[in-house]
Amino acid sequence: MSKRPILVLQMQRMGDLILSFPLFLWLERAYPGHPIWVVAEEKFFRPLMPVSPRVTYFPWEGVGVLRQNRYELVVNLSIREQAANLAGELHAESKLGAVASPGGTTHILGNWQLYRASVVENNRHNLFHWADLNALDCIPLSTLAATKWPQPRTLHKDSNRIGLFLGASEEAKRPSVRFWADLCAELLGRGLRPVLFGGPLEQGMGQEVACLCRGPVLDMSGKLNLGELIAVGQSLQLFITPDTGPMHLAAWSGLKVLNLSMGNVNPWETGPYQNGHYVLRSTMSCALGCWSCTRDKLYCHSPFTPSRIAVAAKRMIIDDRAGLQKMNMPGLRMSLSARNANGLYGLQQLSGSKAQSGDMLGLFWQQYFGLIFGLWDAVGAERVWDEFAVQKPLLAAKMRTHLPHLGKAFSKGLARSAPLDDSFWNSCPLVLRQFTGFIHLFLQNNDYNRQSWIRVLSYYEQLAAIFSRS
Template identity: 80%
Template sequence: MGDLILSFPLVLWLERTYPGHPIWVVAEEKFFRPLMNVSPRVYYFPWEGVNALLQNRYELIINLSIRNEAAKLAGELDAEAKLGPVVLENGATHIFGNWQLYRASVVENNRHNLFHWADLNALDCIPLGSIAQTTWPQPRTLHKDSNRIGLFLGASEEAKRPSVKFWADLCAELLKRGLRPVLFGGPMEQGMGQEVAGLFKGPVLDMCGKLNLAELIAVGQSLQLFITPDTGPMHLAAWSGMKVLNLSMGNVNPWETGPYQSDHYVLRSTMSCALGCWSCRRDKLYCHSPFTPSRIAVAAKRIIVEDRAGLSKMNMPGLRMALSSRNDDGLYFLDQKSGSRSQAVDSLGRFWQQFFGALFGLWDMEQAASVWMELAGQNPLLAHKMEAHLPRLGKEFSRGLARSKTLDDSFWNSCPLILRQFTGFIHLFLQNNDYNRHSWIQVLSYYEQLAALISQS
């Protein structure tokens, strides 16, 4: 459901870019049917009805799914242009579009990725100017006398959601501050809601399993704040105007899947392993520990009274508080408001964002050069490490061109972590083009542009 909601901005931009053209969306019926009242104007098709699509020719096919059947369908449909994974006539899968390929390359390799999924959905087919000019409604602010706080208990994986005890203790902390907690969840969270209410033993309204999505949206308009892990209802809340406090814990990256509209709050662990985490390999979820109910309740109170100065002064060791916004280029941005900064990680993320944006024509290389010089000045050892490894890459790519060789499966992640945003994309780019001569020439061009930037320091 969350992925479907994150495609809504793309649909709105497609309406403006291709006026008068109908937009047909293939999706799981259990996800799209409850969202139809809040969805942009499209024609939804369940998977059971996709054969009807084969009778038409399309101007553009965009496959945002990782499912093989979606790539197969994209290959079978007749269209002037296609983006995303497509099964070709020879049975091979090819990813069309630089940004769709980039997104595929950050799977298990997103430590320094700062592009949001909703932006990546669109960048191959929507001008950056259209994205930058889009203004989204501000989250709804209710009268200060309203004191109801929504708590969405569930998430797709245990690592992404707080425990029953956390939610029960948070109810108590909110109540101490004059706020009334309301529990939300789907049918799967019904038992969890009962456990939280039973452990809390205080006044709490348990709505878990009692509302459909349309009713959740309606009830949500009476909430001052919606506190939620990274889950589909979080995106629905932000889309429908609720003010969100996202507890971004576990194997999620808020830069990619945080609330997309502006002025929503995101709390994230500062642990280094929390960056680019796909599945926890430690003996317990240490990134959950800094999320204490008292901290969350204090933050919630300050968000409600719009005390941003107070929020920025909050001492929350182990956590960062950020506000969703837009950067100077009009793309999604998390504006840090409190917590310690990891200067090197932040600078590398900005550098790779600027580099790939220039590589794919969003802007020129001057911005990437400026960020690199700043990074090299602040972290000379890191800059030296990256520069020292570049000649090895150059030799590898030159041999590849001369011998039309393939790369070992371990190539991209055998490189230093600071370079994997680049090597991960390069490795997938070559595979996607069957290591043909033209792809090796293109890779050398990408490498030369990177080397020219880094050699400046």
């Protein structure tokens, strides 16, 4: 007797689809014998099929046939309304993500899917990677932690080709043409050969970079499809790229990546997921987690100078970790993608400023949400809070001082089973927004019913118990 399929709806961009590849692998292990079906944009999945896990893809135009089946599990990773409607129509033993009811109301199913929705424009202190959040509602943490990702390859020492991917989905997320041209010159001066890559939209950009550089630069921008990019990537020592779909493709295929994480991205969420890749990020406070820039210019771009990047690249291709750790790059922090003590994605700092208060808060909230959602016990959250309270006593005191205000409001909400005013949520201090942002969405998602208020008070009591330790 054949087993029911598992259906994943992933209607986002190429990078999001590639970050779903680990979930496909884990689903195959967690549900042996169940076919894995994926609905995605054909323009993205078609060229990725040679490197994709073994799943069956369906374009949106072919979803009519999907309504004829019953499913073991439906996971909706898409933010599109039609995906939520489809998830609501299908018959399944369980569902996760946004699911629309027959009456048109949409609810988000799964603690971690709801948490991810709560960090939209509220991701300053989020340290959970999208690839992990895709899976945590349906895959045991032990499976994620036990997964061994291969280290990126290092080619023969005589190889000197460095790939530069020029584009990104938004201008704020990529360096300027001038930067790329100057970086090419810096690389050439160190005996390295830059090769320019990009999609059709970057073809003119590649020509401009090559012209400005005035050196022997190979311009392949707009000339390769994704399959050809993977093949050519086998001859590169390093791939320098902003946060973009081809970055995730390079990391997935084993090509060593240097991610220039600039603009409104958060490398904790969308950095290269496999182990052993490099991430450079501004140390500016607003760069901790940025959804959109509201400043008059992109100040976080300034510390990224071509000479610094070229020196770092030279050391990366020979795996000179000691040399990288000694690099002095004011305004930048260099990290290495790795796994933390819990087996989730982490960034291991190699150089740059020491941990800031925002970093410690991010680690605390990661431990706290793992606690309330049952991933681990309270020990980690208590340890991080104790350290934070010692190193940042004023911020810790501010958080404690606001706690009774939260408790009083939540108790009132329980008595009335009604929403709190927007003024209440807007008045919550930034250091607590990771918590209050989730609580606000949790209550909305459960229509402010009594059971949701009781759960909120339980979450509050767990937080208060940790805060009361010091």
